[in-house]
Amino acid sequence: MNPEQMPDNPYLLLTPGPLSTTKTVKAAMLRDWCTWDADYNTIVQQIRQHLVRMATDQEGYTAVLMQGSGTFCMEATITTAVPHEGKLLVLANGAYGRRIAEIARRCGIAHAVHDSGELAPPDPDRLKAALKADRAITHVAVVHCETTTGMLNPVEAIGRIVKAHGRQFIVDAMSSFGGIPMDVAMMGADYLVSSANKCIQGVPGCGFVIAREVVLERTHERARSLSLDLYDQWRTMQAQPGKWRFTSPTHVVRALFQALMELTAEGGVNARYARYGENHRILVAGMQRLDFEPLLATDLQSPIITAFLSPTHPAWRFQRFYDQLKARGFVIYPGKITDRDTFRIGNIGDIHALDMHHLIDAVAKAVADESGYE
Incomplete structure (x- = not known):
């Protein structure tokens, strides 16, 4: 099968791995x-x-x-x-x-x-x-x-x-x-x-x-x-x-x-680091505009995955927020720390700046229709 003939995934994985891969990587397994x-x-x-x-x-x-x-x-x-x-x-x-x-x-x-x-x-x-x-x-x-x-x-x-x-x-x-x-x-x-x-x-x-x-x-x-x-x-x-x-x-x-x-071919680790860093910058700036705050201070944060504090609204439900983003083409990660309510969004994989802008649009729509709340 020509890689271009392979079907697209229904959503992007914004996770720390497994993550979204190129069609040519998937085709190599055929x-x-x-x-x-x-x-x-x-x-x-x-x-x-x-x-x-x-x-x-x-x-x-x-x-x-x-x-x-x-x-x-x-x-x-x-x-x-x-x-x-x-x-x-x-x-x-x-x-x-x-x-x-x-x-x-x-x-x-x-x-x-x-x-x-x-x-x-x-x-x-x-x-x-x-x-x-x-x-x-x-x-x-x-x-x-x-x-x-x-x-x-x-x-x-x-x-x-x-x-x-x-x-x-x-x-x-x-x-x-x-x-x-x-x-x-x-x-x-x-x-x-x-x-x-x-x-x-x-x-x-x-x-x-x-x-x-x-x-x-x-x-x-x-x-x-x-x-x-x-x-x-x-x-x-x-x-x-x-x-x-x-x-x-x-x-x-x-x-x-x-x-x-x-x-x-992308330019090695330095080029990939630059792409992941740009993904991270777009993500944080966009989420902050929507009143989501990162868990970590900037000097401690990697460009790999970002944890965000969940809204304090008593009706907030991560699962509904997750489901709405998945329906719009993005899968994110639940939080994993023990004493704060968080969720995580990854910046790695076959993910590019335009994808991150589309994600922010999807988050804005989820927030606007209160899809993260009950």
């Missing part, structure tokens, strides 16, 4: 691939090399593809990276930081949590004090863009502290890699975890870990899981270039390759 064939294995290797080039110009880094969602990749990283006698410190300020801690708890990994609350970044002084006081801590993990609120955490500053104290650093860049310029080496990250279906604008079913090779090499037989053994997955892809240990999501991988080519 062919079947053999996991043993050189054509497919070559694509896998090209993806791995491309991801490393996106992450840094420094030598000594590698990329490992993993089946499953981004959480699968994070669990593979945590359960492979942290030794049995090690301890993980999680810097949490939202649901996804707390999820890292839950992975550690479920897998019996010693861990501590510094929870700075959902409206504040991690406290660097508290981190320094903990690393000085507790020599058992071997690894520190943080979420780069915490999509609970849309907060962008200062990963480079955190990384400098972690490295100054001789610990390893794990960065969850799930919703930021490919959409915000970053350098894994400048972060001091030993592991950076992300997913195909976020800013790269692929589809769900595959994630990846970019790791320092010298660090990953030390994790042999450390993993607490067979299928989530990051080291074994890497060794297989190295020894048999492009080969996966178990059945790979071939169609998803092919869509990821297409999405990476489209990211390059």
Whole structure:
């Protein structure tokens, strides 16, 4: 099928992923691939090399593809990276930081949590004090863009502290890699975890870990899981270039390759960051004109997803507001923070400035006919 013949989606996904993709990314999945064939294995290797080039110009880094969602990749990283006698410190300020801690708890990994609350970044002084006081801590993990609120955490500053104290650093860049310029080496990250279906604008079913090779090499037989053994997955892809240990999501991988080519054609991460930033500016300005206020201060806000305070009108119902926007062609996200009533709107995916202007028009109509109220 010619991509132009594919039907349009009934609505745009204004979410942090899965998100709206191009027809050409979807069309890439219309062919079947053999996991043993050189054509497919070559694509896998090209993806791995491309991801490393996106992450840094420094030598000594590698990329490992993993089946499953981004959480699968994070669990593979945590359960492979942290030794049995090690301890993980999680810097949490939202649901996804707390999820890292839950992975550690479920897998019996010693861990501590510094929870700075959902409206504040991690406290660097508290981190320094903990690393000085507790020599058992071997690894520190943080979420780069915490999509609970849309907060962008200062990963480079955190990384400098972690490295100054001789610990390893794990960065969850799930919703930021490919959409915000970053350098894994400048972060001091030993592991950076992300997913195909976020800013790269692929589809769900595959994630990846970019790791320092010298660090990953030390994790042999450390993993607490067979299928989530990051080291074994890497060794297989190295020894048999492009080969996966178990059945790979071939169609998803092919869509990821297409999405990476489209990211390059757009002008790379800097160009995509500029587009997402413009989407965000249009969104915030338009919503403020309609008396919706962002949850976060501007200096804490990422261009990935924006949380807005729900109206204080006693009859406000998010579900009715959601339904009216969906009927007008836009799907947004409910809030996820614990102590404020919010909803969230994403700026990423195959979404452009004109789409954001149309969204504001749709919100204005929903407000005008009181569709968000009962």
